[in-house]
Amino acid sequence: MSIWEYANPTKFMRLTDRVLPVVTVLSVAALLTGLIWGFFFTPDDYKQGSTVKIIFLHVPAAMMAINVWVMMLVTSLVWLIRRHHVSALAAKAAAPIGVTMTLIALFTGAIWGQPMWGTYWAWDPRLTSFMILFVFYLGYIALWSAIEDQDTAADLTSVLCLVGSVFALLSRYAVNFWNQGLHQAASLSLDEGQSIADAFRTPLFVCLAGFTLLFLALVLLRTRTEIRARRISALIARERLA
Amino acid sequence: MIAMLRRDLALAFRSGGGFGLSLAFFLIVVMFVPFGVGPDSGVLARIAPGILWIGALLASLLSLDRIFQLDFEDGTLDLLAVSPLPLEGVVAMKALSHWLTTGLPLTLIAPLLGFLLNLPEGAYGWLFVSLLAGSPAFSFLGAFGAAITVGLKRGGLLLSLLVLPLYIPTLIFGSQITTLAVDGLDNATALAATVAISLFTFALVPFAAALALRVNLR
Secondary structure (H helix, E strand, O other), rough: OHHHHHHHHHHHHHHHHHHHHHHHHHHHHHHHHHHHHHHHHHOOOOEOOOOHHHHHHHHHHHHHHHHHHHHHHHHHHHHHHHOOHHHHHHHHHHHHHHHHHHHHHHHHHHHHHHHHHHHHHHHHOHHHHHHHHHHHHHHHHHHHHHHHOOOHHHHHHHHHHHHHHHHHHHHHHHHHHHHHOOOOOOOOOOOOOOOOOHHHHHHHHHHHHHHHHHHHHHHHHHHHEEEEEHHHHHHHHHHHHH | OOHHHHHHHHHHOOOOOOOHHHHHHHHHHHHHHHHHHHOHHHHHHHHHHHHHHHHHHHHHHOOOHOOHHHHHHHHHHHHHHHOOOOOOHHHHHHHHHHHHHHHHHHHHHHHHHHHOOOOOHHHHHHHHHHHHHHHHHHHHHHHHHHHHHOOOOHHHHHHHHHHHHHHHHHHHHHHHHHHHHHOOOOHHHHHHHHHHHHHHHHHHHHHHHHHHHHHHHH
């Protein structure tokens, strides 16, 4: 029994068929709990007033924007090394979710930035890094849609994802060198040095879990769709030959 | 490998088109800036290093699709792939010849165009050094993008979408070299970082590009 068993599409479909409803229900429950708790049952911040509550959308979306790329990097590596089709399809399925998360983070950040910093957009290192991440996602998705042959597309996008990861990371440090920022440091850290108040932390963690589960549900759903689409095109090709 | 390099250089010089065009494009971009922002020499002096960097970057982008496209179409690339020369070496030589015919002339002409934009005194040398340090990265990353899009019918626009994000770190560090020098600040970090990126792409990008080429030749 190992994780590689589920590289078999049939087994993957059978497993996700059972897992997907559970994940969906859990993610809806966590998101509802976290967001309602966060929006209505937390105190206003003494400086930022009620605008602080957008943090329950902003931080989870931003976290997922980065984690989705990392997930794509891992699945790309698995495809290049072990040639499991499910892995390549999962990377393809994850990219549009990642780009949506990046957009949510950028937009909620802009809405939050207007009352706090007096501007929707500033060329702050963190903001700029997210814009760069957005462009990397766009290139990756565009390459997937440009190539007809699916295996070629999987290979080329995987290589692009590897090289892109290196340069996205490099851009992050380059941007830090280039400009000092307005954005605060990380709101959540494990070593408790600088962190947010407990009243916000628990609902924020619930929201983080909700976003993670939501991503899991969406990526499983989209991967299942990709596998079915692949089967249909295989069937059509077989009909044509017959 | 040397023969390969000489062949590519000869093709680039004699077939016309690619070589002079990127220089002309660079000149036109630089000429357009005063039209766009106004002829005020103070403003131009402030933005000159950045404009020259972006202009050189865009000009070297123009000829990227020629790196592999012609050889791919007439089958030369298939022969090179089965030749005893490793494909990584082929990629490295092709990127090098692209740099010699595009990046190097752009670097040489950039200080001249600096006059047009009223580049501050003392920035000319740094502009030259920074482009010399950074432009090889453009050619090598561009060769990677060209290798990925070589099999596509209309890959040109996609090629720029893939390659331009990869140029961001080089552009940031490279244009900072001159900007910091103009402001009288220490630019050693930026220079070291730019050289590091160029050497890094020189060492590792040929492997990724050769991998992409093998996929496309399959």
